[in-house]
Amino acid sequence: MAEIRNYTLNFGPQHPAAHGVLRLVLELDGEVVERADPHVGLLHRGTEKLAEHKTYMQALPYMDRLDYVSILSNEHAFCRAVEALRGIEVPERAQYIRVMFDEITRILNHLMWLGAHAMDIGAMTMFLYTFRDREILMDAYEAASGARLHANYYRPGGVNRDLPGAMPKYKPSKWHSEKDVEAMNAWRQGSLLDFIDAFVDYFPDRIDEFETLLTDNRIWKQRTVGVGVVSPERAKQLGFTGPMLRGSGVEWDLRKKQPYAVYDRLDFRVPVGTTGDSYDRYLVRIEEMRESVKLIKQCADWLRNNPGQVRTGDYKVSPPPRAEMKTSMEALIHHFKLFTEGFHIPPGETYQVVEHPKGEFGIYMVSDGANKPYRMKIRAAGFPHLAAMDEMAKGHMLADVVTILGSQDIVFGEIDR
Amino acid sequence: MALTHDTIEGSLRAKFSEAIQGVSEYLGEFTVEVPPEAINEVCRFLRDDPDFAFDQLIDVCGVDYLAYKDYPAEAPRFAAVYHLLSLSHNHRLRLKAFVGEERPVVPSVVDVWASANWFEREAFDMFGIIFEGHPDLRRILSDYGFAGHAFRKDFPLEGHVEMRYDPDRGRVVYQPVTITERNLVPRTHWQEADEDG
Numbered sequence: 001m002a003e004i005r006n007y008t009l010n011f012g013p014q015h016p017a018a019h020g021v022l023r024l025v026l027e028l029d030g031e032v033v034e035r036a037d038p039h040v041g042l043l044h045r046g047t048e049k050l051a052e053h054k055t056y057m058q059a060l061p062y063m064d065r066l067d068y069v070s071i072l073s074n075e076h077a078f079c080r081a082v083e084a085l086r087g088i089e090v091p092e093r094a095q096y097i098r099v100m101f102d103e104i105t106r107i108l109n110h111l112m113w114l115g116a117h118a119m120d121i122g123a124m125t126m127f128l129y130t131f132r133d134r135e136i137l138m139d140a141y142e143a144a145s146g147a148r149l150h151a152n153y154y155r156p157g158g159v160n161r162d163l164p165g166a167m168p169k170y171k172p173s174k175w176h177s178e179k180d181v182e183a184m185n186a187w188r189q190g191s192l193l194d195f196i197d198a199f200v201d202y203f204p205d206r207i208d209e210f211e212t213l214l215t216d217n218r219i220w221k222q223r224t225v226g227v228g229v230v231s232p233e234r235a236k237q238l239g240f241t242g243p244m245l246r247g248s249g250v251e252w253d254l255r256k257k258q259p260y261a262v263y264d265r266l267d268f269r270v271p272v273g274t275t276g277d278s279y280d281r282y283l284v285r286i287e288e289m290r291e292s293v294k295l296i297k298q299c300a301d302w303l304r305n306n307p308g309q310v311r312t313g314d315y316k317v318s319p320p321p322r323a324e325m326k327t328s329m330e331a332l333i334h335h336f337k338l339f340t341e342g343f344h345i346p347p348g349e350t351y352q353v354v355e356h357p358k359g360e361f362g363i364y365m366v367s368d369g370a371n372k373p374y375r376m377k378i379r380a381a382g383f384p385h386l387a388a389m390d391e392m393a394k395g396h397m398l399a400d401v402v403t404i405l406g407s408q409d410i411v412f413g414e415i416d417r
Numbered sequence: 418m419a420l421t422h423d424t425i426e427g428s429l430r431a432k433f434s435e436a437i438q439g440v441s442e443y444l445g446e447f448t449v450e451v452p453p454e455a456i457n458e459v460c461r462f463l464r465d466d467p468d469f470a471f472d473q474l475i476d477v478c479g480v481d482y483l484a485y486k487d488y489p490a491e492a493p494r495f496a497a498v499y500h501l502l503s504l505s506h507n508h509r510l511r512l513k514a515f516v517g518e519e520r521p522v523v524p525s526v527v528d529v530w531a532s533a534n535w536f537e538r539e540a541f542d543m544f545g546i547i548f549e550g551h552p553d554l555r556r557i558l559s560d561y562g563f564a565g566h567a568f569r570k571d572f573p574l575e576g577h578v579e580m581r582y583d584p585d586r587g588r589v590v591y592q593p594v595t596i597t598e599r600n601l602v603p604r605t606h607w608q609e610a611d612e613d614g
């Protein structure tokens with residue numbers, strides 16, 4: 001009889017279900033995983049070191065390239081670190097804009113996750129639906145910041161500019177008749193806030209649609225229930241945060257527990273799972289999308305009624321208005337200093353966090369008084385989640401590795417940094 | 418128990434006496450300086466003591482103080498920085514262990530928090546800090562066969578080698594870097610007078 005031995009399988013780095021560039025070395029006994037050893041770093045760009053060689057304002061766009069599906073949450077953490085160290089006051093309106101876009105970002109992230117995760121397991125249709133709805137939110141990004149993905153919209157001391165009063169509109173062309181274009185522009189007649197309002201009315205029903213496809217789907221449940229179970233104690237030990245921790249039944253959300261920006265004034269609930277398996281993490285994220293819609297609605301209502309400053313008036317850290325520069329020497333000097341030398345931050349260190357769609361995203365910033373960070377450490381939410389891969393996959397079948405990886409919501413931009 | 422300067426210093430000094438080198442507060446965040454050899458016991462105490470109950474290790478990272486402005490020359494070059502979080506008490510704490518260049522060794526805390534595993538591997542990879550007792554201290558982010566520790570301050574930003582495909586040999590080869598760092602904004606330091614002016 002032939003000798004039976006374990007064999008080693010290379011999963012990735014070029015594998016569609018590896019969510020980017022993960023090389024996963026699996027030791028298999030038949031089809032059962034004995035050991036999973038993720039090899040990461042294929043996307044390592046040294047963001048932390050690059051930031052040490054850039055002024056604070058130049059380092060900001062690097063944040064977009066970390067977790068490239070939850071762009072503005074990354075920027076928020078960076079801005080909070082700079083603001084804390086330099087003692088910058090952020091206007092209230094800017095805080096509401098940030099919270100609104102953080103929640104838009106959360107939906108963008110969860111839609112991306114839902115589509116990709118469902119497709120990994122075999123539910124192809126989800127991907128098409130979620131990407132249809134992502135497109136709407138990307139248009140909101142574009143209207144506010146000018147870019148669909150790498151927004152570079154937040155600034156230390158506020159946001160780059162106020163929300164636009166009008167949405168860009170489609171024009172008739174060879175491919176779109178007048179009538180088509182009229183339908184496409186239906187939401188775009190008013191301001192960005194009107195556009196977002198239209199989305200808020202539209203989206204909850206779409207979440208219901210997603211759920212009709214998956215929540216009670218027999219195949220979906222067979223693939224996710226009881227797969228990758230993590231107990232609350234282990235989740236804490238392994239450094240889990242965000243939906244991974246909440247999926248295991250630990251009620252912990254930084255927006256509630258250590259509120260930042262204006263989260264303490266807004267009304268929302270924190271969904272918590274019970275069993276800690278992939279299915280619970282799916283339910284938690286679906287519920288989070290519903291809560292995010294509520295938060296967006298509250299912020300949009302507030303923003304509509306409260307015009308005001310969106311950037312700090314301290315011209316040492318924030319450029320003066322264009323018009324003022326034409327007449328004021330002082331403003332011109334500030335502008336020149338800011339865009340050549342940047343601004344300085346007094347010596348000190350801080351660790352600032354946000355509740356990123358994937359968990360706790362933190363920036364540990366050390367300054368020695370220069371115009372560039374001395375050391376910046378990015379605490380990526382997904383890093384400890386992927387580190388738990390071995391423990392979560394042990395004893396499961398090869399196909400379940402894909403489920404577990406999907407339910408961890410891994411993006412390599414932030415893991416490899 | 419609410420964390421204050423006195424409660425942290427009091428409890429830790431009562432337990433470890435001389436081992437605690439100092440407690441400082443900045444922007445409402447507390448930092449405790451711990452000698453490297455005591456880090457494992459201090460961490461275990463902070464996890465198990467009901468007043469602290471730090472059930473999560475959020476982050477471990479290295480810092481290289483080689484180029485830090487006005488940093489004393491005789492002071493140890495590296496620091497291993499630990500960020501702790503207590504879910505039950507909702508408080509945070511930062512631990513710092515300074516280690517010298519000749520022997521950058523810190524005991525591992527993997528046996529206290531499992532999450533330390535990859536964080537310590539990363540600090541080893543980037544700074545060359547050795548975590549004694551770590552079960553599997555391999556490089557994590559750098560390339561297989563990478564030489565040096567990329568985030569040290571004496572490691573150039575553009576690195577030492579670059580990779581390209583060599584059509585003659587029909588494979589990928591390493592060669593010395595052909596790029597230089599392009600730095601248009603010099604590093605300048607905070608001066609009270611300038612900022613007020």
